[in-house]
Amino acid sequence: MDFAVDGRKAFAYTxxxxxxxxxxxxxxxxxxxxxxxxxxxxxxxxxxxxxxxxAVDLPGHGRSEGPPLESVEAxxxxxxxxxxxxxxxxxxxxxHSMGALTVLECAARHPGRxxxxxxxxxxxxMKVSEAFLEAARRNEQxxxxxxxxxxxxxxxxxxxxxxxxxxxxxxNLARLARLAPNVLYTGLKACxxxxxxxxxxxxxxxxxxxxxxxxxxxxxxxxAAAFVKAFKSAQTVLLPPSGxxxxxxxxxxxxxxxxxxxxxxxxx
Amino acid sequence: xxxxKYPGFDTLALHAGHTPDATFGARAVPIYATTSYVFRDSExxxxxxxxERAGHVYSRISxxxxxxxxxxxxxxxxxxxxxxxxxxxxxxxxAVATLMDAGSHIVASNSLYGGSHNLLGYTLRRFGIETTxxxxxxxxxxxxxxxxxxxxxxxxxxxxxxxxxxDIPAVAAIAHNAGLPLLVDSTFTTPWLMxxxxxxxDLLYHSATKFLGGHxxxxxxxxxxxxxxxxxxxxxxxxxxxxxxxxxxxxxEEESGTRAFLLxxxxxxxxxxGACMAPMTAFQILQGIETLHLRMPRHxxxxxxxxxxLAAHEMVDSVxxxxxxxxxxxxxxxxxxxxxxxxVFSFDMKGGREAGRRFIESLRVFSHLAxxxxxxxxxxxxxxxxxxxxxxxxxxxxxIGPGTVRLSVGLEDADDLTEDLGRALAAAKRGLKAG
Ligand SMILES: Cc1ncc(COP(=O)(O)O)c(C=O)c1O
Numbered sequence: 001m002d003f004a005v006d007g008r009k010a011f012a013y014t015x016x017x018x019x020x021x022x023x024x025x026x027x028x029x030x031x032x033x034x035x036x037x038x039x040x041x042x043x044x045x046x047x048x049x050x051x052x053x054x055a056v057d058l059p060g061h062g063r064s065e066g067p068p069l070e071s072v073e074a075x076x077x078x079x080x081x082x083x084x085x086x087x088x089x090x091x092x093x094x095x096h097s098m099g100a101l102t103v104l105e106c107a108a109r110h111p112g113r114x115x116x117x118x119x120x121x122x123x124x125x126m127k128v129s130e131a132f133l134e135a136a137r138r139n140e141q142x143x144x145x146x147x148x149x150x151x152x153x154x155x156x157x158x159x160x161x162x163x164x165x166x167x168x169x170x171x172n173l174a175r176l177a178r179l180a181p182n183v184l185y186t187g188l189k190a191c192x193x194x195x196x197x198x199x200x201x202x203x204x205x206x207x208x209x210x211x212x213x214x215x216x217x218x219x220x221x222x223x224a225a226a227f228v229k230a231f232k233s234a235q236t237v238l239l240p241p242s243g244x245x246x247x248x249x250x251x252x253x254x255x256x257x258x259x260x261x262x263x264x265x266x267x268x
Numbered sequence: 269x270x271x272x273k274y275p276g277f278d279t280l281a282l283h284a285g286h287t288p289d290a291t292f293g294a295r296a297v298p299i300y301a302t303t304s305y306v307f308r309d310s311e312x313x314x315x316x317x318x319x320e321r322a323g324h325v326y327s328r329i330s331x332x333x334x335x336x337x338x339x340x341x342x343x344x345x346x347x348x349x350x351x352x353x354x355x356x357x358x359x360x361x362x363a364v365a366t367l368m369d370a371g372s373h374i375v376a377s378n379s380l381y382g383g384s385h386n387l388l389g390y391t392l393r394r395f396g397i398e399t400t401x402x403x404x405x406x407x408x409x410x411x412x413x414x415x416x417x418x419x420x421x422x423x424x425x426x427x428x429x430x431x432x433x434x435d436i437p438a439v440a441a442i443a444h445n446a447g448l449p450l451l452v453d454s455t456f457t458t459p460w461l462m463x464x465x466x467x468x469x470d471l472l473y474h475s476a477t478k479f480l481g482g483h484x485x486x487x488x489x490x491x492x493x494x495x496x497x498x499x500x501x502x503x504x505x506x507x508x509x510x511x512x513x514x515x516x517x518x519x520x521e522e523e524s525g526t527r528a529f530l531l532x533x534x535x536x537x538x539x540x541x542g543a544c545m546a547p548m549t550a551f552q553i554l555q556g557i558e559t560l561h562l563r564m565p566r567h568x569x570x571x572x573x574x575x576x577x578l579a580a581h582e583m584v585d586s587v588x589x590x591x592x593x594x595x596x597x598x599x600x601x602x603x604x605x606x607x608x609x610x611x612v613f614s615f616d617m618k619g620g621r622e623a624g625r626r627f628i629e630s631l632r633v634f635s636h637l638a639x640x641x642x643x644x645x646x647x648x649x650x651x652x653x654x655x656x657x658x659x660x661x662x663x664x665x666x667x668i669g670p671g672t673v674r675l676s677v678g679l680e681d682a683d684d685l686t687e688d689l690g691r692a693l694a695a696a697k698r699g700l701k702a703g
Contacts, residue, residue, distance in 0.1 A: 016517050037524035044523075045320035062525070063500075135271070142271040149272040157275050157343070159287035162322040164330035165338035165530070166349035167284070169274070174348045174495030174526040251322045 002063075003085040010082055011063035012036065013055040015047020024115075025088045026262060028055040029079060031097030031121065032187025033147060033176055035062030038096065041251045042258055051262075054091070056082055058099075060183045068186040072098070072194040076105035080113060092262055094118040096247065097219065098191050101126060108200035116207040118261055120254070121244045123219030124197035124227040128188045136185035143184060144176040153215035153243030161248075168248055201230035208234035209261040211254060213242035235261070277344065277460065278561045285339030299551045300332040318516065319523075319535075329538055333547035337554050341480070341490045344459040344557070345472065348495030349530045351538065352488060352550055356455060356475025357383055358543035359489030363451055363471055365541060366533040367505060368419040370396025375413040375420075377404035377434065378665055379427025381475075382654040384453065388422075403665070405596060407438035414446050419504060421448055425464060426456040426605075429614045429650050429674045430667030431588050433597035433604060440468030447502035455479070455641070456610045460564040467604065470497040471529070478641025479611075481556040482563055486549045491533065495526035508532055563643065566679050568608030573682040574675065574689065578615050583623075583693040585616040588667070611678075612640045614650070617671045623696040624649050624671050630695035633680060633688040645678035645685055 001019075003010045012027075013036040019025075026046050028039040036043070036055035043055040058075060060066030069075045079102060083091055092115045095103035100122035107114040132150075135143035148169050161168050176184065208231050212224045221238070228234050237257045242250040275283070286297050305324045307313035315321040324330050338350040353359040364374070376388055378401035388399040402409035404423050421443040423434040434452060443450040449470035454462070458479045464472050474480055476488040499508040499521050508528045511517040515535050520528035538544050575589045586594070590601035590609035601609045617623050628636050634647040638654060648654060650668050663669075677685065 013522060016511070016519070035525070037527070040524055041320055041322060044318070045315060048318055048320060063522075131271070145271045145274070149274065155287070157280070158283040160285055160332075160336065161339055163349075164322070164324060164332075164335040165342070165351060165534070166527070167339050167342035167347060170342055170346060170348040171495060171526050173346070177496055178498065178525065255321065 003082060005078060005081045005085050008059065008065040009063070010059070010065070010085065011057045012082065012086065013043060013053065015044045015053050017047050017052070019052050019086055019088070021087070023050060023052045025052040025054065025091040027079060027083065027091045027093050028053065029075075029093065029095040029099030029102050030056070030058065030061065031099050032191060033061070033179055033184040034096075035175065037062070039094070039247055042247055042255045045255055045259075046262070052088065054082065054086055054088070060180060060186070066180060066183070068183045069190070070186055071190050072101045072105050073196065075102040075190070076109055079103070079106050080110050083113060089113065090115050092116045092118070094120065094258065095122075096120040097122070097244065098126070098187050101191060101194050101197070104200050105194075105196055107206055108196075108203045111203075111205065114206060116209075116261070117204075118209040118211060118258060120211040120246050121213065121216060121219050122210060122227070123223035124230075126191040126194060126219060128192040133185070133188055133192060136188050139181045139185070144173055147176060147184065148172045150217045151244045153213065153241060153249060154217070155215070155241070156243060156249065162251055163248065168245065171248070172245070197227065198230045201227070202232070204231060207261070209257070210234055210236040211246055211257055212236060212238050213244055213246050213249065214238055214240045215242060216244045218244040280340070280343045281561050282558050284343035285336040297333060297336050297551060297554050299547050301547055302331075303327050327547065328542055328544045329534060331544075331547050331550070334545050334550040337545070337550040337557070338490065340554065340557060341459075341474070342492055345492045346463055346465050346494070347492040348526050350490050350492040351530060351533055352476070352490050352545035354489065354543040354545055355487045356453075356473065356477060356489040357387060359473035359475075359491040360384055360387060360453070362491055362533055362537045362541065362543065363473060364392065364397065364420065366529060366537050367449070367507065368397060369507070371417060372397050372419040373415050373417045374399040374422055375410050375418055376401055377423035377427060377432070378402060379404055379430055379432040379667070380424055381428040381453065381455075382650075382657065386657065404432050404434055404439070407435050407442060410439050411442045411446075414448075418446065418448060420451055422451045422453075424453040424456065425462060426590075426610050426612075428456070429612070429654075429672070431590055431595070431597070431609065431613055433590055433600045433609070435600055436464055436467040436469050436604065440470070444468070447504050449497045456612055457605065458560060458564060460560055461607050461610065462605055465494040465496070470494050476553045477639070479564065479567070480560065481553045482560070482641065482643050483552070483556055484639060484642040484644065486552040488545050488549045488553050493529045497529070498525070499528055500525065512536070563679060564608075567611035567677060570679065570682045570685060571608070571611045571613070571677040574677050574685055575613065577686040577689065581690070581693055583618050583697050585618055585671070587613065587615040589613045612674065612676045614668075614672050614674045616669055617673060617693075617696060619671065619696060619700045621651075621670045623700055624673055626699040627673065627692045627696040630692035631688055632691075633684055634675065640674075640676035642676060643679045645680055646676040648674050650674055
């Protein structure tokens, strides 16, 4: 569904449903260089199970007009303006990677708007290696290769995709190939620069779920585990074989954990 | 700093798409000979049907053994995914049926496998899909044939049987300028000789019957999507960019830009046309793929020896192999096919039809049959077999004469192959004198 945010086209996938004010809402926020379809199976499930879903394309990604936003704080404010545009007062937020930083910041800034947050592929600080940032800044293929290889568990290229007939690396590379120059860099830099994690975590009173891939190379489990301590309370679910791309690598386990977390305490 | 490394082709050929099974630890890909899959509960069933969970429902739509093959070929080609089909022909049909309706138009190379020529030139016409065939040697010919209702540009990486090398970068640019995808038949090149997506093709398929299997025991096809074509921007593919009443109003492109084509091809094409691959076939093709990287270099090595032998033979008028300086696509082959120009090629014998007959009947190692890409060497006379439905004029356009013989060079001892050919050429020559 197309919305207008800041005078620009902003897309959010709604699983082919109209927004219904009587239903609770879940907004999904993707990571750097990706788009709403990264949450394909999971967002579709909730859209067909009594929720409004808004799986957003951040500016400059997927179907939303650019330019890409330069900071996590700006993305957090944009998500709220998208909720405004969709006439949604309160929503649960699910974020992956850069999207996880975004929903954390959003919940800290707007406690009245955010009922609970699920943080997938999340670590703080989310430091991006100098080589990766530099390759992205130059829009080099090497950046897309690093994103693809580090973005999945090491066993992924030599194993089976739970999604029949699909090649995860190829899908990631094809998505990245569609990006305008600098979009990946802008996102990675925003992750790298974000400094508000501990302060925002300490502010939260809403329920928090960490979904952690045990073989995540981008946002490693030990960094995630250390950051969990910054919250008053947070629940952690470890998904054993998965890397950073939980929604693709472990789609069912990710969905089951989200169902557990989101099916309680979410009211419109 | 160099980036992290992808697994090499040889490793992917052996491993991509398969995790040893969790129950018994089987290292080889198990043959899941099952039509259907038990649901955990009704909720799980509904979620699988509605594409909210990943998994298998019914083997016409997907099967775990077939999925290994699909993922492996997608990995070798650098695509987003693949769909295995009952045959190479079914793969071509699935691509066409997914992309267009009656009233659409295709621009295709005229240098095609005879079966593809039949499907496009005659059979699809009955269903309102028209094809204009063009000489692929001049890429501009594709542009000239475009119409408002054109929905696909199509050619073979190495044209059948004249071995025209498709100038994929040039033809892809023409297709993309017109908002159209380029589909290539990659059967003759396999991903070991060329990766068409790296040169700009959007979709490709294989007759897996040929080199991918290599053993000549199974018929199959694989359709692969690069995921790079932007259907939304093109605006010419409502099948992928508008709600489809046949699947809960799904807008495939909105569901996923990179997966839209394969989603529709699987959820509609396999579901409704039903030309799926059997798990046993997938297993057999996988056995072949596991040695593709070992077989292809040997195919090329033997082919080069046979080509050199024939080119120097007095009974041979001409040999059509792109690595020869006399081939019109010699330079293009150097650019696109540095590892070799395949193991299937044609040559023209002196003495026409009768000499051709004597030659073929005198061969002992080469088998006379209608196939290519086997581990065993094969021979055929196109004018009387694969291309027999074509008129003489069309035959000539496709570069086939009455004395044209097509070879598919296998993996035997190369000396045995040249000896066999030498003996048969001598027999043909004796026939000429006698006649
Ligand atoms: C180049 C080419 N494409 C497609 C096909 C058709 O494949 P299949 O026989 O698997 O349907 C063939 C078969 O000879 C072929 O040679």
